[in-house]
Amino acid sequence: MESPKPVRILTVCTGNICRSPVAERLLQAGLDQVLPGGFEVRSAGTRAMVGYPIQPLSADIVNMYGGTDKGFAARQLTPKILRDTDIVLTMTSKHRGEVLQLDASLLKRTFTIREFARMLEALEERDAGASAAGDPAGAGSGPAAEPASGASNGKAPDAGTLWRGLPARLAAVRHLALAADSADNEVVDPYKRSPEVYRQMEDELAPAILTILRYARLNTPT
Numbered sequence: 001m002e003s004p005k006p007v008r009i010l011t012v013c014t015g016n017i018c019r020s021p022v023a024e025r026l027l028q029a030g031l032d033q034v035l036p037g038g039f040e041v042r043s044a045g046t047r048a049m050v051g052y053p054i055q056p057l058s059a060d061i062v063n064m065y066g067g068t069d070k071g072f073a074a075r076q077l078t079p080k081i082l083r084d085t086d087i088v089l090t091m092t093s094k095h096r097g098e099v100l101q102l103d104a105s106l107l108k109r110t111f112t113i114r115e116f117a118r119m120l121e122a123l124e125e126r127d128a129g130a131s132a133a134g135d136p137a138g139a140g141s142g143p144a145a146e147p148a149s150g151a152s153n154g155k156a157p158d159a160g161t162l163w164r165g166l167p168a169r170l171a172a173v174r175h176l177a178l179a180a181d182s183a184d185n186e187v188v189d190p191y192k193r194s195p196e197v198y199r200q201m202e203d204e205l206a207p208a209i210l211t212i213l214r215y216a217r218l219n220t221p222t
Contacts, residue, residue, distance in 0.1 A: 016045025117208035
């Protein structure tokens with residue numbers, strides 16, 4: 001039997017050497033633990049420093065959280081890369097706009113990474129509330145209770161079906177996950193800046209990554 005097609009996630013920043021590689025490598029490491037071979041996480045830059053490795057301080061963050069910076073080379077974001085992507089996670093709202101300039105069809109599948117994490121939390125809260133209320137139409141907090149995303153035979157969806165259907169489900173809770181401040185959607189660019197700015201990047205990015213990985217652990221069929 002042919003292996004299921006992995007869920008393809010793309011992280012995007014500017015140079016593709018500081019922020020998006022951290023997100024790429026840590027999401028890949030965490031998702032590999034959830035479902036080996038089930039996810040393919042890559043990154044690209046809107047003005048990439050093509051061929052460059054991850055910046056040393058970003059590499060330190062990746063390694064500290066259990067990922068690897070080995071074998072990385074920055075690449076330029078292109079329409080071809082986007083065509084092969086299921087979910088796009090950008091580091092800023094500006095990057096999201098640049099993605100959509102290249103491929104407007106990705107409107108409902110492109111998020112800032114911090115926005116995406118908040119929406120996952122809102123979705124879990126909504127589903128938990130529906131489950132507690134005994135709502136038979138509620139999506140539930142687990143994959144077996146997601147009829148909208150599952151197969152027509154009523155079986156629980158596989159990982160690909162669940163994750164590719166996730167953007168449509170998140171649209172229903174977007175209003176519940178609006179940022180109190182627009183800055184709450186952004187991850188600071190630390191390139192050529194002090195170690196303190198790299199720590200700020202980590203403080204903004206790491207919680208979103210951990211939220212995504214927690215959602216994956218709790219909801220992805222294995």
